[in-house]
Amino acid sequence: MYGAVFGRVVAVAGMLAATVAVAPASAAPTLAALPEYTTAEAGNPIVAGWYADPDVAIYNDRFYVFPTASRPYAEQTYLDAFSSTDLVTWTKHPNVLTTANVSWARYAVWAPAPIARNGRYYLYFAANDIQSNSELGGIGVAVADRPEGPYTDAIGRPLIAQFVNGAQPIDQDVFVDDDGQAYIYYGGWGHANVAKLNADMTSLGTFADGTTYREITPSGYVEGSQMFKRDGRYYLMWSEGGWTGPNYSVAYAIADSPVGPFTRLDKVLAQDPAVARGAGHNAVLNIPGTDIWYIVYHRRPLSESDGNARQVAYDRMNFNADGTIQRVRMLVQDNFADGNALGWKTYGGAWSVSDGQYRTTASYGGKSLLDDNHVNATYDLDVTVTSGTGDAGLVFRASSAGTGADTYRGYYAGITPAGRVILGRANNNWTPLGSAPLPVVAGQRYHLRVVASGSSIKVYVGDLTTAKISVTDTTYPSGRSGVRVYNAAAAFDNVAITNQ
The missing domain is CATH 2.60.120.560 (Exo-inulinase; domain 1)
Structure with missing residues (x-):
């Protein structure tokens, strides 16, 4: 299912160099000076149009959101991006990746995962919604010299092209640990895998036992996964429920290792019948140099019944003293500082x-x-x-x-x-x-x-x-x-x- 939880965290300050390279030295103090928002105070949705599956990055003193174009599968042949210096006013960057630049991708281009390394910008994506190992598609990787692209296929084929451990190859999330090791988390159809990425970011490594993939499926997992690290602990998040229904939601687990084991703890985000339905498929944003965290996600307006009627939003995410995550409240605010009246x-x-x-x-x-x-x-x-x-x-x-x-x-x-x-x-x-x-x-x-x-x-x-x-x-x-x-x-x- 393409509505999976997906999204890469913009990591805590100690990891920032590894996960969002090429940001100048001034980035952390500049961004850390931003106000501490309780929600998107200029209003949710934060950008115009139907979008889903948002992921986030910080590049060159700017926040970037990379979402899926929430349209019928055959029309999902491109990805847009949005950037902001203040999480309030957003600039659209259309067509950062299109199927014209990926020879094997035809449609169903989903869940972009951005990361910078080796002086370049990488964008991982799923395409073609393959239903078996006999079909061409899966998870690809594209590369660009600028955050806003254009991104082009880096290897001329899918990076992950097969079902392994029952996991459909979709909804990838890329995470770089403090030691520089990169991991890719992914999976639909109720199964989640993790694999190592080599330093070139375009090939898979192996674990100590010689295997390439390790299943990490927690209880309740439906699709997608997203990883972040806080205070030395690894947080895995994923979506539960059906992406077209009101019960779509986000749950999480905490482990002492990037490969688990991950035991489900609680829901983080769910629908609010007063605000929105189908809230899920999240990314996590940490403001560098602070302990301020936001959950970036998609949701469906209450009056909309079309499964593709999804919008990008964010709200504050708070932690308890023991490191567990408080349930997120979808707040309703609008100070019109973004110059529009979306919603x-x-x-x-x-x-x-x-x-x-x-x-x-x-x-x-x-x-x-x-x-x-x-x-x-x-x-x-x-x-x-x-x-x-x-x-x-x-x-x-x-x-x-x-x-x-x-x-x-x-x-x-x-x-x-x-x-x-x-x-x-x-x-x-x-x-x-x-x-x-x-x-x-x-x-x-x-x-x-x-x-x-x-x-x-x-x-x-x-x-x-x-x-x-x-x-x-x-x-x-x-x-x-x-x-x-x-x-x-x-x-x-x-x-x-x-x-x-």
Whole structure:
């Protein structure tokens, strides 16, 4: 299955020279100075388009993400990459590898694994989705002189072209240990193998017993594998469940050796019915010189049923004192610092991002919603009514959205320069639920918070200790979140939604 867990870690600082060579000496202190993000604070997904199976690297003071193009198999004939200096704004590098540069690859080009060594850049990939040893395909290796390619086939044939120990040759991950020994981890169909890579990075070595492949399949393993090292211990991660289904997830094991044995410990990442489904196939990113870690992965928006409707996201990954990994929370935030509104869908009005804010011109009920489904949550955002005498604010627990003043089912809390904070519900009409006096100046930013827990709804503005409005209403138990205006132009910023 091509939705396997795959992804190489950008290693801890002690391993950085081996795993991401050619980075200048200034890279570590520059990158270590980045803010410590709780999630992709400019919003997930981090790049536009359907992509899956992301892997990561740090080259020349830049972060690189190499994903699979999430399309029908026959159309998976290329790989794109994205780079960033801050994990916020991303530059697309199209067609870093195409089947035109690999004589034996025809389609199903999956799960790129980047690594730099010997003064060159290597990209490992799977192609052709072979189903038996009689077919041509498997895991290949390409090489380039620049991180963004173009990459060309390094050996003119697959590096791993056969099923060994029952493992389909897909979803490779490359890891270089502190002693300089490189390993390739791979496998689908419920089996995982590890092999040594020789120093040339284009041929396989052998273990002390003369064998080339060693099976390392942990309990629950379905496909793919990804390796990283922290505090002298080896972490193997993999995907469980079916890649098209909601139960796709990431689990892990820890060992004292790069070849195991690996005993399953726990899930790390799974779907959240409030945020996204099918969360899996991860990479791990460590900020050099720090103990800050992120999990980079793909997930499927809640409203999408197409298996290929997958997007790249990242969230913070934290460790317990004993080295075990805490379960990752998929957080919902957007400060619009990346200059876009990926993941938002508009219904009426004219919307744009500028100066790090999400802006809309005046309209009668223009709204923009996320693809979420929160039940009990705390909603935070900054609201500025830039012109007009109407109101602007938060939509929550919404469904059946369309274009029109009250064309949705759900709640809305907003502020108006007329001097009030308001709360009501919509169902192709408007039912007021509460209001309170509030001095509001056009052009001034206000922090709006709504706490919705069961039937209790509380609205705060500025002062987050005393609610301006507090009501009980059972009409809408869950739904989408977003922003809205009515007869006003507005700017929105620092959206954050937290499950209770």
